[in-house]
Amino acid sequence: MDEIPILQGNTKKQRYESLVAAVYQDVYRYAFWLCKNQPMAEDLVQETFLRAWRSLESLQNDKAAKAWLFTILRRENARQYERYRPELVDIDGQSIAETDDNEPDSKMDRQLLHNAINRLESDYREPLLLQVIGGFSGKEIADILGLNNNAVMTRLFRARGKLKVEFGLDTVEIED
Amino acid sequence: MNEIEFRKRLYTNPLEVSQELLAAAGADPALQKILDQTRELETEIVALVNAVEAPSGLADKLMAITDTASTETELQNLGDVASKPAANNNFFQYYAIAASLLLALGVTFSLTFDSGPSSTEIAVGDDVLRHLYLDGFEIDEVNNELNTTIFGLPAINAVMAESGTRLVSNDLLQNLAIRSAKPCEVMPAFQSAHLIFEGTQGAVSVIVINNRPVSIEYSFHDERFNGIVVPMGEGNMVLVGENNEDLEQYKTLFADNIDWVI
Numbered sequence: 001m002d003e004i005p006i007l008q009g010n011t012k013k014q015r016y017e018s019l020v021a022a023v024y025q026d027v028y029r030y031a032f033w034l035c036k037n038q039p040m041a042e043d044l045v046q047e048t049f050l051r052a053w054r055s056l057e058s059l060q061n062d063k064a065a066k067a068w069l070f071t072i073l074r075r076e077n078a079r080q081y082e083r084y085r086p087e088l089v090d091i092d093g094q095s096i097a098e099t100d101d102n103e104p105d106s107k108m109d110r111q112l113l114h115n116a117i118n119r120l121e122s123d124y125r126e127p128l129l130l131q132v133i134g135g136f137s138g139k140e141i142a143d144i145l146g147l148n149n150n151a152v153m154t155r156l157f158r159a160r161g162k163l164k165v166e167f168g169l170d171t172v173e174i175e176d
Numbered sequence: 177m178n179e180i181e182f183r184k185r186l187y188t189n190p191l192e193v194s195q196e197l198l199a200a201a202g203a204d205p206a207l208q209k210i211l212d213q214t215r216e217l218e219t220e221i222v223a224l225v226n227a228v229e230a231p232s233g234l235a236d237k238l239m240a241i242t243d244t245a246s247t248e249t250e251l252q253n254l255g256d257v258a259s260k261p262a263a264n265n266n267f268f269q270y271y272a273i274a275a276s277l278l279l280a281l282g283v284t285f286s287l288t289f290d291s292g293p294s295s296t297e298i299a300v301g302d303d304v305l306r307h308l309y310l311d312g313f314e315i316d317e318v319n320n321e322l323n324t325t326i327f328g329l330p331a332i333n334a335v336m337a338e339s340g341t342r343l344v345s346n347d348l349l350q351n352l353a354i355r356s357a358k359p360c361e362v363m364p365a366f367q368s369a370h371l372i373f374e375g376t377q378g379a380v381s382v383i384v385i386n387n388r389p390v391s392i393e394y395s396f397h398d399e400r401f402n403g404i405v406v407p408m409g410e411g412n413m414v415l416v417g418e419n420n421e422d423l424e425q426y427k428t429l430f431a432d433n434i435d436w437v438i
Contacts, residue, residue, distance in 0.1 A: 020238045028230035049238045153188045160187040
């Protein structure tokens with residue numbers, strides 16, 4: 001990922017607001033795919049940015065601000081999950097976001113893909129989402145998840161391999 | 177390049193493919209087919225995942241955090257309770273849980289207003305009690321005088337380093353016999369340290385959490401224990417003793433002798 005500074009301004013408030021404007025959509029998207037629930041995702045994002053606001057001075061590298069936020073969000077998600085054990089959600093019934101293509105067959109395929117992504121084990125789904133949503137490099141994903149780069153590459157390989165099998169593009173999963 | 181190696185490298189990021197992979201695909205129709213299918217699926221994945229849009233108004237709520245958080249800080253500095261956000265904000269949707277916890281645990285606040293700690297903050301006391309009941313044999317050993325170990329400062333600080341803290345003075349240990357010191361998983365996502373010493377009414381636990389889920393000091397109790405959650409420095413300290421144990425003296429003693437080193 002290109003390291004583009006996204007914090008701008010001289011005051012803490014200006015820097016925080018520029019951070020929000022630049023990344024809140026991606027942060028919400030990731031929260032949504034983690035929680036599989038819009039209200040919980042919204043709460044999670046608010047808690048994440050609250051913590052970010054309170055500890056903005058601790059961010060040592062502005063260029064790593066996005067990865068920093070995603071790390072905070074994952075910790076908050078883990079903490080809230082341990083505390084509240086949310087009710088199991090029928091992920092297959094979750095509505096999906098609309099895209100420009102509204103053909104019925106395409107919509108069915110999107111629902112199938114949506115369900116397939118949600119059925120991936122979190123070990124495989126999370127690196128995939130970090131790469132697709134955040135545009136993070138393998139090293140950045142490794143730092144966020146507390147893994148080494150090889151482990152991240154293996155999990156990305158397995159995630160896509162499983163999705164390809166689910167859609168009949170591969171007959172068997174390719175062993176790493 | 178064989179097919180397995182081709183897939184391994186392609187699947188790690190199908191939309192950023194090296195020239196080497198492109199050349200291999202160009203030379204082998206089977207690999208080209210794999211490349212085309214994988215890229216097509218990846219395009220669908222990217223479109224689907226990124227089609228999720230944040231709810232309208234979320235950006236405004238996030239921007240407003242600076243105002244709410246600043247108000248909380250100012251009110252706390254005045255010794256008052258921070259105001260809570262609007263009642264219909266999903267950010268505090270768990271007040272129903274908080275109400276039942278209040279009844280079950282008997283939570284009291286050393287505050288002048290009735291808004292008090294949030295449901296998230298109240299749940300910290302609940303988590304600590306649950307942890308003590310699950311891990312209570314060490315407390316029982318101290319209460320039954322079966323544990324005669326006394327931890328010295330180096331051993332204590334080796335454990336407290338897990339929570340990003342340390343005891344700065346040996347003076348505290350002149351008055352207290354620390355019978356147990358170990359890392360703690362009361363909040364699995366964060367490092368914590370759990371010390372147990374002999375209080376006047378039985379074992380007293382001191383749990384130092386490397387995080388700050390609680391911003392307002394409050395006390396809690398159940399049928400057996402009473403506790404205090406204390407925001408301090410970079411994290412929280414929780415003291416828990418038998419119901420008739422006065423914890424205030426220990427709160428000051430530990431607060432004055434714990435430093436955050438991260």
